[in-house]
Amino acid sequence: MTGIPLAFDIVAIFCLIAGLHWHYGNWRKQHILVTLTTFVAWYFPFMIIFVMPIDVSNVSSYLISYSNFMLCIDCFIRCLVILQRNIPPETQ
Numbered sequence: 001m002t003g004i005p006l007a008f009d010i011v012a013i014f015c016l017i018a019g020l021h022w023h024y025g026n027w028r029k030q031h032i033l034v035t036l037t038t039f040v041a042w043y044f045p046f047m048i049i050f051v052m053p054i055d056v057s058n059v060s061s062y063l064i065s066y067s068n069f070m071l072c073i074d075c076f077i078r079c080l081v082i083l084q085r086n087i088p089p090e091t092q
Contacts, residue, residue, distance in 0.1 A: 005054050006051065006054060012050070013050055014043070016046065017043050018039075020042065025038070
């Protein structure tokens with residue numbers, strides 16, 4: 001995975017969850033353990049939703065580059081075979 005989009009997602013999700021807690025929670029009345037527990041309980045599902053597209057795009061680009069590499073190797077081998085067929089045998 002690339003580092004910059006992942007770091008941006010981690011920070012953005014942290015800010016999003018903090019904002020949701022600030023808006024919907026009552027920080028002054030509830031216990032800090034409740035706030036931390038709900039923060040963690042919301043953080044990981046949001047991470048899955050936001051990080052999965054980055055992972056999928058990186059894997060697909062890796063597979064495309066790998067298939068292009070294998071295509072180049074295949075073309076190179078075919079060219080070698082064609083060249084060997086065109087070389088006249090040595091005369092003795």
